[in-house]
Amino acid sequence: YIEVLKDYYRPLLSDCCQDCQMRFNKNPLRLLDCKNPQDQEKIQAAPKISDYLCEPCREHFAAVQRFLKLYDVPFEIDQLIVRGLDYYTRTVFEFTSGVDKLALNGGGRYDGLAELLGGQPTPGIGFGAGIERIIAELKKQGITPPAEERVRAFVVYFGKTAELKEAAVRLVAELRHAGIKTEMSYGDRSPKAQMKQANSSGAAYALIIGENELANNIVSVRDLQAGSIETEKKQVEMPPDQLLAMLSNTPQE
Known part of the structure; x- marks a missing residue:
């Protein structure tokens, strides 16, 4: 290009x-x-x-857009964004305010930077933010940052298919939009590694999606704070609408 x-x-x-x-x-x-x-x-x-992307980069960019849509993040493609550093690879981005399109931060992906600095090949992503500009924009729009909350739910997907991962992302987005603090593991970690991260996150519940859950439109809910209660009492299955009601109504400790 x-x-x-x-x-x-x-x-x-x-x-x-x-x-x-x-x-x-x-x-x-x-x-x-x-x-x-x-x-x-x-x-x-x-x-x-x-018009000059290779096929792997074209597929990657399509996936980035697909996940943004799953998270319900509004975006527009800008062919003219140019970051000042040459180590960016594939995607670069800017976050702008919704009112006057003021740039609040910008960054991108850099798959080769760690190796360039003598480390092991490690994909990375980062950004620089204008803190003063963000604070000014918060004041301008009358937005008060919410207090830090404990993670309520951690979504875990058992399997490597695109459908399972997208179902997990969709559930995370739905719960976040409902005001429920929800996390998930990024990358392609094993179910065991995801559960380990769920336990260490401090979340109250692990929400598990596997082939069975996907086929039956249910979520397996595991109580991570149940202590010594038997496994069968710690994990139940429920449809997404019932899950949302349960997480919304269960008091936080």
């Missing part, structure tokens, strides 16, 4: 601002981040990076 972008800009360089003329060789992607009015038409007509 960078070569295509440079081919597009090469005959236009003499009409670009001085900053863009320097960026052409040093960091071509920053050509898309130019704020000079004389270069805006060139930017809008430039080749789009989404």
Whole structure:
């Protein structure tokens, strides 16, 4: 894509601002981040990076969008987001306020950074946030940050199919939108590792989704605070609507 972008800009360089003329060789992607009015038409007509994704990256980007939709997170694709650091891979992003589109933070994924610094290959993601800007926006919109709450539920999925993982994500999103603090394990951890994380999270309940639960539209609920009570009394099955009512009405300790 960078070569295509440079081919597009090469005959236009003499009409670009001085900053863009320097960026052409040093960091071509920053050509898309130019704020000079004389270069805006060139930017809008430039080749789009989404037309040059390899198949694995195209599938990954589609999965990112699918999970954002499952979490009910509003988003829009911006072909012109350019982060200033070269170690980002695949997805970069910015969070903006819903009122005036003010950028509150930005970051991205960097699969090769740990290895670049001498460590083991470790996928990573991170962002930088403008704390003062976030505080100002909270005040502007009259939002008071909620008090820290104990995790009520930890969702665990038993299996490696996409359907199971998406069902788990969907349940997490539904409970969070209902005001119930819910967590899950990210990555592809084994059920045993997920249960270990659930126990250490301090959650009151583990919500288990496996092939049987998925097929019968139920959730297995395990009481993680039941102490020495027999296993069969600690775990019950219930439909999602009953689960929501139970978690909403059970008093927190």
